[in-house]
Amino acid sequence: xxxxxxxxxxxxxxxxxxxxxxxxxxxxxxxxxxxxxxxxxxxxxxxxxxxxxxxxxxxxxxxxxxxxxxxxxxxxxxxxxxxxxxxxxxxxxxxxxxxxxxxxxxxxxxxxxxxxxxxxxxxxxxxxxxxxxxxxxxxxxxxxxxxxxxxxxxxxxxxxxxxxxxxxxxxxxxxxxxxxxxxxxxxxxxxxxxxxxxxxxxxxxxxxxxxxxxxxxxxxxxxxxxxxxxxxxxxxxxxxxxxxxxxxxxxxxxxxxxxxxxxxxxxxxxxxxxxxxxxxxxxxxxxxxxxxxxxxxxxxxxxxxxxxxxxxxxxxxxxxxxxxxxxxxxxxxxxxxxxxxxxxxxxxxxxxxxxxxxxxxxxxxxx
Amino acid sequence: xxxxxxxxxxxxxxxxxxxxxxxxxxxxxxxxxxxxxxxxxxxxxxxxxxxxxxxxxxxxxxxxxxxxxxxxxxxxxxxxxxxxxxxxxxxxxxxxxxxxxxxxxxxxxxxxxxxxxxxxxxxxxxxxxxxxxxxxxxxxxxxxxxxxxxxxxxxxxxxxxxxxxxxxxxxxxxxxxxxxxxxxxxxxxxxxxxxxxxxxxxxxxxxxxxxxxxxxxxxxxxxxxxxxxxxxxxxxxxxxxxxxxxxxxxxxxxxxxxxxxxxxxxxxxxxxxxxxxxxxxxxxxxxxxxxxxxxxxxxxxxxxxxxxxxxxxxxxxxxxxxxxxxxxxxxxxxxxxxxxxxxxxxxxxxxxxxxxxxxxxxxxxxxxxxxxxxxxxxxxxxxxxxxxxxxxxxxxxxxxxxxxxxxxxxxxxxxxxxxxxxxxxxxxxxxxxxxxxxxxxxxxxxxxxxxxxxxxxxxxxxxx
Numbered sequence: 001x002x003x004x005x006x007x008x009x010x011x012x013x014x015x016x017x018x019x020x021x022x023x024x025x026x027x028x029x030x031x032x033x034x035x036x037x038x039x040x041x042x043x044x045x046x047x048x049x050x051x052x053x054x055x056x057x058x059x060x061x062x063x064x065x066x067x068x069x070x071x072x073x074x075x076x077x078x079x080x081x082x083x084x085x086x087x088x089x090x091x092x093x094x095x096x097x098x099x100x101x102x103x104x105x106x107x108x109x110x111x112x113x114x115x116x117x118x119x120x121x122x123x124x125x126x127x128x129x130x131x132x133x134x135x136x137x138x139x140x141x142x143x144x145x146x147x148x149x150x151x152x153x154x155x156x157x158x159x160x161x162x163x164x165x166x167x168x169x170x171x172x173x174x175x176x177x178x179x180x181x182x183x184x185x186x187x188x189x190x191x192x193x194x195x196x197x198x199x200x201x202x203x204x205x206x207x208x209x210x211x212x213x214x215x216x217x218x219x220x221x222x223x224x225x226x227x228x229x230x231x232x233x234x235x236x237x238x239x240x241x242x243x244x245x246x247x248x249x250x251x252x253x254x255x256x257x258x259x260x261x262x263x264x265x266x267x268x269x270x271x272x273x274x275x276x277x278x279x280x281x282x283x284x285x286x287x288x289x290x291x292x293x294x295x296x297x298x299x300x301x302x303x304x305x306x307x308x309x310x311x312x313x314x315x316x317x318x319x320x321x322x323x324x325x326x327x328x329x330x331x332x333x334x335x336x337x338x339x340x341x342x343x344x345x346x347x348x349x350x351x352x353x354x355x356x357x358x359x360x361x362x363x364x365x366x367x
Numbered sequence: 368x369x370x371x372x373x374x375x376x377x378x379x380x381x382x383x384x385x386x387x388x389x390x391x392x393x394x395x396x397x398x399x400x401x402x403x404x405x406x407x408x409x410x411x412x413x414x415x416x417x418x419x420x421x422x423x424x425x426x427x428x429x430x431x432x433x434x435x436x437x438x439x440x441x442x443x444x445x446x447x448x449x450x451x452x453x454x455x456x457x458x459x460x461x462x463x464x465x466x467x468x469x470x471x472x473x474x475x476x477x478x479x480x481x482x483x484x485x486x487x488x489x490x491x492x493x494x495x496x497x498x499x500x501x502x503x504x505x506x507x508x509x510x511x512x513x514x515x516x517x518x519x520x521x522x523x524x525x526x527x528x529x530x531x532x533x534x535x536x537x538x539x540x541x542x543x544x545x546x547x548x549x550x551x552x553x554x555x556x557x558x559x560x561x562x563x564x565x566x567x568x569x570x571x572x573x574x575x576x577x578x579x580x581x582x583x584x585x586x587x588x589x590x591x592x593x594x595x596x597x598x599x600x601x602x603x604x605x606x607x608x609x610x611x612x613x614x615x616x617x618x619x620x621x622x623x624x625x626x627x628x629x630x631x632x633x634x635x636x637x638x639x640x641x642x643x644x645x646x647x648x649x650x651x652x653x654x655x656x657x658x659x660x661x662x663x664x665x666x667x668x669x670x671x672x673x674x675x676x677x678x679x680x681x682x683x684x685x686x687x688x689x690x691x692x693x694x695x696x697x698x699x700x701x702x703x704x705x706x707x708x709x710x711x712x713x714x715x716x717x718x719x720x721x722x723x724x725x726x727x728x729x730x731x732x733x734x735x736x737x738x739x740x741x742x743x744x745x746x747x748x749x750x751x752x753x754x755x756x757x758x759x760x761x762x763x764x765x766x767x768x769x770x771x772x773x774x775x776x777x778x779x780x781x782x783x784x785x786x787x788x789x790x791x792x793x794x795x796x797x798x799x800x801x802x803x804x805x806x807x808x809x810x811x812x813x814x815x816x817x818x819x820x821x822x823x824x825x826x827x828x829x830x831x
Contacts, residue, residue: 367620
């Protein structure tokens with residue numbers, strides 16, 4: 001019979017990884033303890049057909065939970081803050097999902113989690129040789145979206161000032177789904193123009209943006225030249241990047257920049273980051289920072305894990321002191337990859353929509 | 368008939384041909400023959416590759432006219448007879464007919480059309496030059512003031528079709544005019560443009576003069592965006608989409624037609640009608656889609672059906688093959704579509720279906736002849752990519768209206784007022800008078816106006 005775990009494991013130093021199962025058990029004690037848990041989870045626990053403190057003994061048991069993220073569209077966000085923080089809860093902000101699958105979902109981000117997240121990002125950038133103390137430009141969503149805050153935090157931790165070009169992803173999605181190609185194009189040109197002002201006048205060492213924006217920047221030879229001259233690292237996320245595009249960016253367009261990918265999501269309060277040191281013909285693998293964030297890649301019909309190397313749907317868990325969002329079946333598809341040494345759950349590669357071809361027969365007309 | 372040798376051995380990867388040379392992507396499409404057997408792996412380039420390639424074309428210069436023409440001529444000969452990218456001409460012909468289901472004889476016609484277009488490129492494009500324009504400011508006429516014929520841009524993109532290899536003859540004119548050209552091949556039949564671009568490069572065109580950019584749908588639009596002018600092939604929806612875009616020349620359904628008035632005996636012209644319907648396996652926009660007859664159309668339909676019924680169903684690589692071949696399921700799709708469209712029409716041929724299963728996963732599409740009662744029936748414009756023809760009565764009251772929206776009208780009539788009206792009708796693109804098949808074509812004769820009319824403009828020049 002395991003003893004009640006010490007809650008201190010939830011506060012392990014940033015450079016340490018706790019024992020995954022011990023960590024999960026401690027988190028259950030915290031989130032479902034009557035004095036420490038959030039009003040949301042304490043209320044929700046009553047309708048669960050299991051007792052998280054008794055039955056969830058490790059990462060694998062997170063699958064017992066229902067997917068509650070749909071409830072985040074309406075729940076009062078103050079109810080999401082664990083009471084155990086007391087009056088000391090340091091709130092970074094309230095953030096929302098992009099609203100791709102309906103009304104936005106809301107989470108509350110606490111300082112201790114953002115610090116842990118940005119510590120990991122900064123350590124990765126050290127690993128890539130991206131210098132500290134250089135300034136950043138983020139062409140990325142801000143406002144209700146967490147990514148802006150995450151990148152700002154990473155820039156600050158890495159010693160940089162951050163310049164921002166704001167992107168409203170919901171508006172872009174609306175334009176695209178309405179078939180308003182010209183308006184979409186004009187909006188993206190507007191973003192590129194704003195970025196160009198910063199790139200021309202400021203000493204930018206790190207650029208953060210999305211793959212489509214990188215492609216748009218690459219239409220302009222003068223901006224390619226500016227970025228090549230100034231920027232040491234490009235951090236990308238928020239959209240799929242295929243292996244050929246990644247290779248072209250690395251070898252032809254921005255050969256003097258380190259490319260660093262993130263696969264982010266509001267429902268994990270951050271992102272999984274690119275495994276460093278892989279060759280150009282290896283897939284871009286994203287490792288979540290376990291056991292805080294864990295993935296599994298499953299068959300969308302059976303819910304069972306797909307074999308390694310096969311494509312499936314991504315299930316995400318976020319378990320930190322600040323937040324609990326277990327067993328969330330995301331819309332993303334990815335290839336299941338074994339985790340790195342010491343990791344738990346799955347890593348993912350080639351995240352994105354199913355490869356589709358449109359070679360349907362054109363019946364009428366002869367072309 | 369034995370299976371042709373493994374003609375694609377040396378070419379089982381079809382690389383993109385970019386501005387720095389061949390490019391093999393990780394994202395590839397398996398291209399199969401009509402029986403479903405894989406033939407080649409086609410490299411599909413990402414959007415960023417397209418952006419970069421078109422920028423390279425834009426940055427490149429244009430070689431002098433004489434160099435271009437000489438290289439075109441060499442490329443045409445090489446394409447038609449040489450070994451290009453490791454593939455012999457015979458190997459190519461065999462491979463492309465298995466891949467596309469185009470009968471071997473038609474492939475040979477296409478090869479000759481491409482060779483001729485390359486060889487005669489200068490004569491062809493000069494035919495389009497306005498009589499008031501000269502080709503260069505150094506021309507003596509420019510001293511006292513003249514128009515000079517200039518390009519409307521530098522980079523020309525082609526979204527090619529896969530219905531017939533001969534579609535690749537036309538864009539060679541753009542190279543002759545000094546355009547840098549980007550071709551997006553059809554993914555059903557990328558082999559012809561691959562061979563042609565390879566031949567152009569072997570003949571002296573730099574990789575920054577002509578590129579082959581196979582893409583999936585996502586990156587296809589980037590080719591149009593990055594080019595100054597483009598030509599696209601497609602169905603009616605393509606025509607509609609680009610109708611208002613002055614930078615895009617859409618090539619849509621041909622809906623070519625034959626009109627026989629009562630002053631002519633249709634029996635004297637049956638050969639031309641049959642040939643118009645069936646040549647090229649019925650897969651070209653210049654094939655007759657409809658035959659309009661003044662008087663009773665039934666005997667014409669009956670005779671046409673009898674002649675077309677005699678065409679043999681054969682694998683495409685058979686020397687005697689004349690009908691297009693498709694994977695069985697694709698062929699059945701055509702058949703279902705035809706059945707829906709033909710409901711209520713009088714079937715003279717093909718009423719029981721048009722799919723002839725060749726037993727190897729592929730099927731020949733057999734000819735169809737249907738009779739309609741009204742020259743205003745919209746089905747006269749239903750164009751399918753096999754010999755399929757709608758026969759209907761025509762009256763002077765129905766007039767030119769019944770022949771609108773045609774790439775070619777062959778008018779077998781002695782009525783000069785009617786011929787005047789047909790010539791004046793803007794939606795009839797070409798008018799052949801008398802005993803000429805709708806697919807007649809010759810160097811220097813416009814297909815759907817001269818391509819040069821789209822690619823070029825005039826500029827006033829005077830010098831001292």
